[in-house]
Amino acid sequence: MRVALFDYHLPADRIAQQARPRGSSRLLALDRITGAISHRRFTEIPELLRPGDLLVRNDVRVRPARLYGRDAEGRLVEIFLLRKLDEGRRRWLTLAKPGRRAKAGRTVRFETDLSADVLEVNDDGARTVLFDRPLDDASLARVGHTPLPPYIRREAGAPDRPEDRAAYQTVFAREPLAVAAPTAGLHFTDEILDRIRARGVEIADLTLAVGPGTFKPVTVEETGEHVLPPEDVFLPAATRASVARAKAAGRRVLAVGTTVARSLEAAARRPDAEGEGDLTFATDLFITPGFEFLVLDGLLTNFHLPRSTLLMLVCALAGRDRLLAAYEEAIREGYLFYSFGDAMLIA
Numbered sequence: 001m002r003v004a005l006f007d008y009h010l011p012a013d014r015i016a017q018q019a020r021p022r023g024s025s026r027l028l029a030l031d032r033i034t035g036a037i038s039h040r041r042f043t044e045i046p047e048l049l050r051p052g053d054l055l056v057r058n059d060v061r062v063r064p065a066r067l068y069g070r071d072a073e074g075r076l077v078e079i080f081l082l083r084k085l086d087e088g089r090r091r092w093l094t095l096a097k098p099g100r101r102a103k104a105g106r107t108v109r110f111e112t113d114l115s116a117d118v119l120e121v122n123d124d125g126a127r128t129v130l131f132d133r134p135l136d137d138a139s140l141a142r143v144g145h146t147p148l149p150p151y152i153r154r155e156a157g158a159p160d161r162p163e164d165r166a167a168y169q170t171v172f173a174r175e176p177l178a179v180a181a182p183t184a185g186l187h188f189t190d191e192i193l194d195r196i197r198a199r200g201v202e203i204a205d206l207t208l209a210v211g212p213g214t215f216k217p218v219t220v221e222e223t224g225e226h227v228l229p230p231e232d233v234f235l236p237a238a239t240r241a242s243v244a245r246a247k248a249a250g251r252r253v254l255a256v257g258t259t260v261a262r263s264l265e266a267a268a269r270r271p272d273a274e275g276e277g278d279l280t281f282a283t284d285l286f287i288t289p290g291f292e293f294l295v296l297d298g299l300l301t302n303f304h305l306p307r308s309t310l311l312m313l314v315c316a317l318a319g320r321d322r323l324l325a326a327y328e329e330a331i332r333e334g335y336l337f338y339s340f341g342d343a344m345l346i347a
Contacts, residue, residue, distance in 0.1 A: 019167030051200030064144025184257035298347030
């Protein structure tokens with residue numbers, strides 16, 4: 001399909017710049033069969049779910065992956081950690097901005113006497129850097145910054161706002177493996193989750209280590225020419241069993257976010273899909289309209305960027321025309337978009 005089919009105009013003032021109290025957002029409910037729309041508050045989501053539904057979440061924690069340092073001339077350099085390359089946590093695959101200040105052979109120094117040597121620059125612009133000491137979780141908590149997406153405007157190098165650090169993490173986050181938040185989960189409070197359970201809805205977890213590839217701009221003209229970098233998934237045995245029981249009983253399976261949608265659908269297509277036990281794998285599954293969903297019956301999600309792979313996924317579930325019409329109504333009704341924005345329930 002042509003990527004241009006997934007374009008739409010979003011006024012700049014509809015891009016949420018500040019986190020609001022958790023659970024206070026608006027919720028657009030879209031019937032994926034009829035296209036009917038209702039406007040709700042997120043606090044009403046328990047009433048929109050059915051007893052017996054299975055709600056699957058991504059429990060990954062966001063790593064403070066953005067570091068700010070200085071080059072030999074004292075100029076600001078951003079080093080963005082993608083993943084560790086050794087168990088000692090000194091060698092990392094990173095991005096750098098601006099790249100000309102982080103060429104191979106150069107050193108970037110950070111405020112805490114930490115430094116990193118740029119060892120190699122790959123063809124795709126990623127860099128292998130070697131830190132002079134291990135970057136464990138405690139060190140990252142001190143020197144790292146919350147990796148907010150670029151459309152949330154913050155001054156480069158400025159200290160994190162405490163409210164950003166808190167808001168860009170779900171209340172059920174666990175292991176710090178992600179460089180971006182599974183943003184559909186940001187809306188939940190413990191109280192809302194308790195109400196969902198009290199309604200008879202089952203909740204299960206998986207872990208997808210969200211990488212930057214999920215949000216990589218689509219620069220080709222045809223969707224078939226775009227490739228998603230693989231991301232690691234951990235699907236616990238208990239969640240696999242919950243999904244299997246729900247499908248066998250004809251109960252709905254709903255994903256909290258596109259990362260969960262991709263994980264469940266990728267797992268269903270594996271040769272060992274019918275097996276038992278924990279499942280660990282990497283997926284580059286790219287979902288576009290025409291995709292046959294084997295697991296998903298519904299999706300809780302935020303509003304996504306034009307021409308993005310995430311928008312294509314939600315169009316695949318709801319239908320492109322129906323989904324874009326809902327976006328148009330959301331814009332007219334003053335909804336806020338993207339990571340700190342409002343939510344949509346497609347079911």
